[in-house]
Amino acid sequence: MSQYEKKQSKTARKADALRWNRNWIAIGILLISCHGLCPAQDTLATPLTDQEMAGMLRLSEGDLPCMISAPHGGRQVVPGVAPRTGDGMAKGASGFFAGRDSFTEELALQVIDCLEERLQAKPFQVISSVHRKYVDFNRPVDIAIESSRIEPLYQRYHDALASYANQIKQRFPGGLLLDIHGQGTRRDLVYRGTQNGRTVQRLIDAFGIDAHSGSQSLFGMLQQRGWGIYPIPLDGKEQAGFTGGHIVRTYGSHTPFGLEAIQLEFGADYRSNQEARSKTAEDLADVIIAFLDRYHLWHRVAAPVDLGPPRPDRTQLQGSGR
Numbered sequence: 057m058s059q060y061e062k063k064q065s066k067t068a069r070k071a072d073a074l075r076w077n078r079n080w081i082a083i084g085i086l087l088i089s090c091h092g093l094c095p096a097q098d099t100l101a102t103p104l105t106d107q108e109m110a111g112m113l114r115l116s117e118g119d120l121p122c123m124i125s126a127p128h129g130g131r132q133v134v135p136g137v138a139p140r141t142g143d144g145m146a147k148g149a150s151g152f153f154a155g156r157d158s159f160t161e162e163l164a165l166q167v168i169d170c171l172e173e174r175l176q177a178k179p180f181q182v183i184s185s186v187h188r189k190y191v192d193f194n195r196p197v198d199i200a201i202e203s204s205r206i207e208p209l210y211q212r213y214h215d216a217l218a219s220y221a222n223q224i225k226q227r228f229p230g231g232l233l234l235d236i237h238g239q240g241t242r243r244d245l246v247y248r249g250t251q252n253g254r255t256v257q258r259l260i261d262a263f264g265i266d267a268h269s270g271s272q273s274l275f276g277m278l279q280q281r282g283w284g285i286y287p288i289p290l291d292g293k294e295q296a297g298f299t300g301g302h303i304v305r306t307y308g309s310h311t312p313f314g315l316e317a318i319q320l321e322f323g324a325d326y327r328s329n330q331e332a333r334s335k336t337a338e339d340l341a342d343v344i345i346a347f348l349d350r351y352h353l354w355h356r357v358a359a360p361v362d363l364g365p366p367r368p369d370r371t372q373l374q375g376s377g378r
């Protein structure tokens with residue numbers, strides 16, 4: 057072997073060794089990645105812990121026969137859960153949809169603040185800060201989630217609704233559940249969703265149809281404050297797609313939970329900036345108070361309809377009646 061050949065052979069051996077090392081490095085990286093990935097995949101299937109769920113929902117017991125729910129306004133990411141895809145599911149009104157109802161979390165909180173300011177008492181609250189792309193609390197569970205990891209969060213939202221509904225039932229003669237949403241169909245309108253009166257059945261039975269669709273109904277009173285509402289007239293059919301979803305259907309007064317359950321679908325004019333939200337929240341808080349008063353939801357004893365100023369005192373709030 058010539059000097060030149062020896063040199064060539066040495067170079068070739070070096071190149072082989074280098075390739076050999078590179079291959080091992082690649083295999084090593086692959087093994088490390090797999091080792092790193094496999095436990096991560098386990099994590100994906102691990103249900104969210106209490107610690108991980110902290111801050112994802114605002115759940116709070118109240119002092120009033122009123123509950124505010126807002127399932128679609130959140131922005132938070134859920135670690136270890138892929139966004140839902142809706143593959144193979146029906147889309148739309150009662151099917152899969154992952155879009156946020158923007159500013160409805162903020163609006164719900166403002167309504168709660170206004171009620172507390174006026175009454176020195178709080179409504180019950182169940183509000184999501186999580187983005188709808190991970191979970192849809194206003195759908196049955198088979199449409200709501202696509203990862204078992206997030207199931208405890210879905211369950212927690214509904215456990216709170218159920219438990220608070222039962223507390224209201226024990227403490228008061230009735231209760232009002234407002235489920236706050238946003239729609240992009242008409243910015244100047246707020247749509248009522250009660251399954252055309254079904255989710256407020258007890259109210260209608262007790263006070264007649266006007267309690268649902270008259271001028272002193274919740275939406276009638278909002279209309280008197282200049283709100284653009286639907287249906288018009290109030291006893292017309294509710295808009296298809298906004299007739300009330302899983303939450304009002306599950307906890308409404310046609311069910312054993314017994315709450316007068318109304319879904320409100322706000323157009324952008326009512327929620328898209330701070331000024332609009334403040335006006336909306338103040339009007340809605342006033343009308344909620346008038347509604348609770350007019351339909352005796354916070355009196356334990358039956359009383360004649362009192363059309364006086366809707367400002368109950370603390371003794372009424374404590375359920376002692378008048």
Ligand SMILES: [Zn+2]
Nearest residue numbers: 128157237238
């Ligand atoms: Zn919604």
